[in-house]
Amino acid sequence: MNIYFSGSIRGGQQDTELYKELIDYLKQLGTVLTEHIGSKTIDTSISDQEIHDRDLQWVFESDIIVAEVTVPSLGVGYEIGRAIEMNKPIICLYRSINGKSTSAMIRGCSNLKCFEYKNIDDAKLILKEQFKTINMDWKDISYLKEGSPVQTKAHKCLKELNIFDLLKEYNPVLTGTIPLGISTKSSDLDIACRYFDADRFENYLEMHYGRQTNFTVEQKEKAGYWIVVAKFIYQEFKVEIYGALFPVASQNSYRHLQIEHRILELLGDKFKQQVVKLKQEGLKTEPAFAQLLEIEGDPYQQLLKLETATDSEIITMWNA
Ligand SMILES: O=c1[nH]c(=O)n([C@H]2C[C@H](O)[C@@H](COP(=O)(O)O)O2)cc1CO
Numbered sequence: 001m002n003i004y005f006s007g008s009i010r011g012g013q014q015d016t017e018l019y020k021e022l023i024d025y026l027k028q029l030g031t032v033l034t035e036h037i038g039s040k041t042i043d044t045s046i047s048d049q050e051i052h053d054r055d056l057q058w059v060f061e062s063d064i065i066v067a068e069v070t071v072p073s074l075g076v077g078y079e080i081g082r083a084i085e086m087n088k089p090i091i092c093l094y095r096s097i098n099g100k101s102t103s104a105m106i107r108g109c110s111n112l113k114c115f116e117y118k119n120i121d122d123a124k125l126i127l128k129e130q131f132k133t134i135n136m137d138w139k140d141i142s143y144l145k146e147g148s149p150v151q152t153k154a155h156k157c158l159k160e161l162n163i164f165d166l167l168k169e170y171n172p173v174l175t176g177t178i179p180l181g182i183s184t185k186s187s188d189l190d191i192a193c194r195y196f197d198a199d200r201f202e203n204y205l206e207m208h209y210g211r212q213t214n215f216t217v218e219q220k221e222k223a224g225y226w227i228v229v230a231k232f233i234y235q236e237f238k239v240e241i242y243g244a245l246f247p248v249a250s251q252n253s254y255r256h257l258q259i260e261h262r263i264l265e266l267l268g269d270k271f272k273q274q275v276v277k278l279k280q281e282g283l284k285t286e287p288a289f290a291q292l293l294e295i296e297g298d299p300y301q302q303l304l305k306l307e308t309a310t311d312s313e314i315i316t317m318w319n320a
Pocket residue numbers: 005006007008009010011012037042043051055073074075076079
């Protein structure tokens with residue numbers, strides 16, 4: 001796994017030693033492409049344009065961006081913005097100094113995860129917990145092959161439909177409950193995609209899947225977003241391909257998948273069985289999680305808030 005560590009240089013180098021400690025820790029989790037940020041020696045042999053182009057190429061090659069954003073830096077802010085455009089997972093870490101927090105454009109951005117920490121041990125714990133979820137590559141569906149009978153069947157159908165090759169440019173990810181192993185008989189095969197041109201995406205879906213049983217495709221507004229939804233039946237599965245204009249990683253179905261996966265990993269089989277039981281009784285997935293964790297309010301929104309909770313906070317929510 002390639003990691004792009006981002007930290008202030010010309011914005012101020014007072015935290016360089018801390019960056020070095022973070023980089024050393026990240027080296028245990030993957031390959032850090034930007035080790036130079038942990039050193040005060042500035043390479044003057046390359047031009048600003050070379051730095052810019054090299055670093056953007058590294059952002060592109062990274063699987064994750066970790067940014068320490070306590071010292072305000074134009075370069076770090078710019079890298080984060082470009083990484084969001086590239087649909088990369090981003091973790092920002094900051095310390096409040098003299099009551100001063102970090103920019104609202106970072107803390108308030110739903111395309112990244114922002115954590116406040118106090119010391120290096122805190123930061124390491126946050127990184128350890130976050131990397132556990134991020135390491136799961138949902139784009140590669142081979143994990144289904146070794147799974148439950150329904151997961152193996154899903155794998156076979158998705159291969160036969162060639163969904164992940166045909167829709168490659170739309171960045172498809174299987175979401176919903178089948179990847180999590182908590183599906184019931186009525187669970188769909190949900191595929192989340194990102195389009196850049198809704199009409200083109202709709203036509204493409206029609207061209208490739210229009211002959212499938214009960215095929216329908218429509219464009220509509222949902223919760224303020226313009227979406228394209230194609231549905232059809234394939235063998236025993238209802239397939240739903242869903243496209244929106246924004247990156248899959250920031251779509252709610254994907255974010256729910258990630259947080260639910262993390263909760264299931266943390267709370268184990270007993271919790272999983274309770275979720276399945278509530279679903280069999282007719283509850284939808286997110287309301288089932290919310291009921292068991294005693295979360296009040298809109299379960300779809302409230303579950304997303306757990307993205308920045310620590311493992312121990314999540315564990316204490318469940319009184320088995
Ligand atoms: O010499 C450099 N090398 C380099 O890699 N950078 C990149 C990596 C850092 O994450 C970020 C720091 O930006 P700034 O220098 O504006 O604080 O920019 C920035 C500079 C100098 O701006």
